[in-house]
Amino acid sequence: MTLPPDGPLEPREPVDPSRPRDPERSPEPALTPEPAMAPEPEPEPALPPESEAAPVLAEEPAAERAAETEPYDAVVLISFGGPEAPEEVMPFLRRVTRGRGIPDERLEEVAEHYQAFGGKSPINDQNRALRAALQAEFDRRGISTPVLWGNRNSEPFLTDTLRDAHEQGRDTLVAITTSAYSSYSSCRQYREDIAESLEELTGEGRSLRVDKVRQYFNHPGFASVNSRLVTEAVRELLQGSGEEPALVFVTHSIPDGMDDTSGGGEEDGNLYSAQHQALAAAITDEVNATLDLTLDSDLVYCSRSGPPSQPWLEPDVNDHLRDLAAEGVTQVVLAPIGFVSDHMEVVFDLDTEARETCDELGLEMVRVPTVGIDPEFVSGLVDLVLERAAEARGEDVVQPVWPVPVPRPSVCLPGCCPNLRVAKPAACGAD
Numbered sequence: 461m462t463l464p465p466d467g468p469l470e471p472r473e474p475v476d477p478s479r480p481r482d483p484e485r486s487p488e489p490a491l492t493p494e495p496a497m498a499p500e501p502e503p504e505p506a507l508p509p510e511s512e513a514a515p516v517l518a519e520e521p522a523a524e525r526a527a528e529t530e531p532y533d534a535v536v537l538i539s540f541g542g543p544e545a546p547e548e549v550m551p552f553l554r555r556v557t558r559g560r561g562i563p564d565e566r567l568e569e570v571a572e573h574y575q576a577f578g579g580k581s582p583i584n585d586q587n588r589a590l591r592a593a594l595q596a597e598f599d600r601r602g603i604s605t606p607v608l609w610g611n612r613n614s615e616p617f618l619t620d621t622l623r624d625a626h627e628q629g630r631d632t633l634v635a636i637t638t639s640a641y642s643s644y645s646s647c648r649q650y651r652e653d654i655a656e657s658l659e660e661l662t663g664e665g666r667s668l669r670v671d672k673v674r675q676y677f678n679h680p681g682f683a684s685v686n687s688r689l690v691t692e693a694v695r696e697l698l699q700g701s702g703e704e705p706a707l708v709f710v711t712h713s714i715p716d717g718m719d720d721t722s723g724g725g726e727e728d729g730n731l732y733s734a735q736h737q738a739l740a741a742a743i744t745d746e747v748n749a750t751l752d753l754t755l756d757s758d759l760v761y762c763s764r765s766g767p768p769s770q771p772w773l774e775p776d777v778n779d780h781l782r783d784l785a786a787e788g789v790t791q792v793v794l795a796p797i798g799f800v801s802d803h804m805e806v807v808f809d810l811d812t813e814a815r816e817t818c819d820e821l822g823l824e825m826v827r828v829p830t831v832g833i834d835p836e837f838v839s840g841l842v843d844l845v846l847e848r849a850a851e852a853r854g855e856d857v858v859q860p861v862w863p864v865p866v867p868r869p870s871v872c873l874p875g876c877c878p879n880l881r882v883a884k885p886a887a888c889g890a891d
């Protein structure tokens with residue numbers, strides 16, 4: 461792998477919000493200005509009054525804690541969820557879009573994509589594999605902390621996972637989400653899920669604390685692995701034909717308004733698109749340097765939904781492929797850097813729809829794998845857990861970063877990535 465060439469690898473300030481910021485050690489970032497570190501969230505209030513429903517809970521013995529992950533006694537992988545059988549598709553889609561008045565015709569249209577794959581999204585199996593790979597990596601390092609898994613939109617639901625953890629005496633958890641970038645959909649919405657689960661469990665007399673690792677689009681375990689995967693795909697294509705392909709980076713489109721407020725609050729906004737642009741540009745440079753090429757690249761978007769009247773990030777991947785073909789391009793490498801595994805957005809929107817577009821246009825297309833359970837990605841996530849634990853203990857932490865040289869805060873800044881429809885409580889933040 462490539463080491464981050466330009467990131468500050470010296471430790472950052474320990475978690476002590478009362479300490480003044482030292483400008484020498486906190487270079488002004490180009491993309492993500494932020495204070496040295498947001499304060500830790502207030503601990504959850506003490507247990508609510510005993511009720512008949514939960515008389516024994518306070519007696520629960522504390523589970524054994526591995527020293528390396530102190531204060532955390534469990535890791536929880538949080539993801540989107542997906543249906544696993546035809547009859548689960550519509551209930552899943554209603555859950556995803558609840559409270560938003562999406563017409564049933566739109567849901568039926570999306571349901572067809574799932575039904576074309578037997579009503580089963582690959583996402584849950586991919587998360588089972590990721591959970592197991594994370595557990596294996598902890599085991600390999602001699603760390604006994606369990607890795608749990610909970611979803612927003614399908615079983616196992618996050619609330620149930622956290623309740624089970626509490627039953628087993630585990631009440632201080634650190635979360636990893638399957639989403640690397642900053643935006644409402646990819647960050648705050650997961651923080652709202654955590655807050656909602658914690659509130660429900662508090663109502664049952666269960667007190668838990670859940671912190672979160674920083675967004676990891678610029679952790680080498682994600683960014684450098686993507687760079688390697690793109691480089692290998694380009695190398696293979698060149699060995700086949702010798703003709704230089706066009707490089708196309710793809711991510712999930714979001715409404716323009718959601719991108720405008722990504723970061724937002726105390727930052728400049730547009731972080732979602734800016735983070736993708738920065739990673740795409742850095743990977744392109746690395747591919748060109750490694751393979752001695754001069755490839756051009758573009759960042760494009762897939763999986764747009766919402767009414768046509770609402771602007772979403774563009775161009776759409778299919779429109780872009782048409783433009784490339786019109787310019788005389790004959791080969792493309794499609795790199796889905798916005799996703800961590802080959803879920804429906806990848807297998808339907810790219811491997812099915814975009815591939816059909818390529819076939820129509822006579823474009824040869826290679827789709828780069830997502831990071832999935834690449835050992836270096838899995839190891840990077842474990843590093844992020846240990847980094848977050850050291851931060852929670854108030855120790856100096858080493859925060860590897862590439863290509864954007866500033867780590868995202870693990871405690872989100874006030875007002876970042878706001879929910880533009882309804883204000884909801886969110887965990888893991890300073891607001």
Ligand SMILES: CC1=C(CCC(=O)O)c2cc3nc(cc4[nH]c(cc5[nH]c(cc1n2)c(C)c5CCC(=O)O)c(CCC(=O)O)c4C)C(CCC(=O)O)=C3C
Nearest residue numbers: 540542556570581583638639645646712714765803804805
């Ligand atoms: C940024 C982003 C990610 C990446 C970050 C992350 O991973 O979280 C992501 C992931 C995913 N999105 C997924 C599925 C869906 N997303 C929808 C709708 C939406 N996504 C949005 C954004 C994102 N989405 C937005 C702004 C909407 C519209 C408003 C809304 O509804 O919030 C809808 C509703 C139907 C439709 O309108 O298309 C569905 C079914 C699945 C599961 C795939 C599977 O089953 O394998 C996954 C991993």
Ligand SMILES: [Fe+2]
Nearest residue numbers: 645712763805
């Ligand atoms: Fe989505």
